[in-house]
Amino acid sequence: MTSPLNEQDGTTPAVEAGTTGVTPRPVMDRLPKYVAGRPPAPVEGLTSYKLSSNENPLAPLQAVTDAIVHESRINRYPDAVATRLRNALAGFLGVPADDIVTGGGSLGALNQILAAFAGQQDDGTQDEVVYAWRSFEAYPISVGLAGAKSIQVPVLPDGRHDLDSMAAEVTDRTRVILLCTPNNPTGPALRREETERFIQSVPGNVLVVIDEAYQEFVRDPEAVDGIELYRKYPNVAVLRTFSKAHGLANLRVGYSVSHADVTQYLRVAAVPFAVSSVAESAAIASLENYEAVVGRVQTLVDERDRVTAGLRDLGWDVPDAQGNFVWLALGESTPEFAVQAAARALSVRAFGAEGVRVSIGETEANTRFLELCRSFTKVSQAS
CATH class of the missing domain: 3.90.1150.10 (Aspartate Aminotransferase, domain 1)
Incomplete structure (x- = not known):
């Protein structure tokens, strides 16, 4: 059915807000x-x-500011896969560059993971994503938008993850587990031994995401190192960001580190050109002045x-x-x-x-x- 024309000038009249019939997903x-x-x-x-x-x-380091000022290629799209940054990170972390996928902050990198691995199956059933609560407030939003179901496990009275209870919530519908360490907003970091024991209790087809947005601030000698566990377990992915310690929150540079059988799908789910050349140059300069x-x-x-x-x-x-x-x-x-x-x-x-x-x-x-x-x-x- 076509919209009626305005009798005076032949144009389509504006429709009052709320009367279009356009509705969002439930x-x-x-x-x-x-x-x-x-x-x-x-x-x-x-x-x-x-x-x-x-x-x-x-404020950012002077070297970072200089890199931003000298980045003049803003009339061109950036490298879609941020090759220079991934190569710099590969040397910095000691991992293959192909295991790194960049995103718009660590949240952007997380959304790529959820888009690829958690949502709604062809028969209409929802995948499940397990995470502690309270934790990062974007988790339930991202999980819901992906089409998956949130399984929230209350943190312990001291603000730590209740890993035993989280393990008990894993079912055959669980596709992803999110471990926020240090946990935002409560503060404690996961310990190496408890995290490894948890990963060993989880089926190998469940992707365990270790979200380390604040990793550089951790001083607990027993704290988990996500990169160490990624090297050891093929179903572990790590999230990190330049927003916090590096002070580049406005530029939105994050990344995930995972194995090839994970990254091949993350690159399909990635938002094209999410990391600008300005952001990429700034992040590299910050790494060079670590x-x-x-x-x-x-x-x-x-x-x-x-x-x-x-x-x-x-x-x-x-x-x-x-x-x-x-x-x-x-x-x-x-x-x-x-x-x-x-x-x-x-x-x-x-x-x-x-x-x-x-x-x-x-x-x-x-x-x-x-x-x-x-x-x-x-x-x-x-x-």
Whole structure:
């Protein structure tokens, strides 16, 4: 049926919003909406700080900035498979370049994995993806959009993955398992021994994805190394990113590392040209200056340790923090804490009535956060 023409000028009249009959897939009504960390509201007399997005507060290295400035080929499409970056990463990690598939951040790389390995079968049954919860808030969105079913396993009281319970949830419909380490937003990192034992308990046809977006911040000597396990187990894939430690969040450069029988499908699922030549050159420059990156990361780790020690001195029960953030399990007090932070020109990431994740930022911001926690503790104890 054709649309009626406007009697005056012969054009098709505009259709009122909501009357087109165009409807989304049913899953869209069931998916949570991704909530990005909000910038801080200005407060007179105070410098505002954003502690809500786990960003690196330090500006990029000069070598990275130079690489961005000198990248002039923006009138051309970038190399679709980011060959220069993959070769640089291959040398850096000691893995074959063909085992690396780049994506728009580690989330883009994850979406490629889900698109290739988890969704809806021809008979209409849904594949299952198992992951801890609470964990990275994009997981249920990505899994749902892929057409698969989320199997969420609550984290332990200390914020760690409950690997035994996750193993118990694996069925013949399980296609992918997501292990976020350090876990965002709670903070603890998975240990090598427990992770390897878990992988050994999982059928070999299930892809175990080790999401290591914050790997460079980890200082636990027993923490898992995803690349080590990828070398040992053919059903392990690793996600990493340049957004956090390297401070390139705006450029969206991530990648997965997995074996050839996995990457052959990831390249089919990959979004073409997801990593621009500007982003590729910046990432390579950062790798070439990795010692400087490590030094800057250590300053943030030192601040993280200062903050966690300060919180514990104040009586807060804080999970082990191995990323560039800390977690406060505030429960029903979560919204009030966020409001009080905003009054101090600090933006934090509040998760409903569960808790607050606070990124490690500039020294002044971290100190102001500790001051808030001191006064908030007193208010809570008095109420």
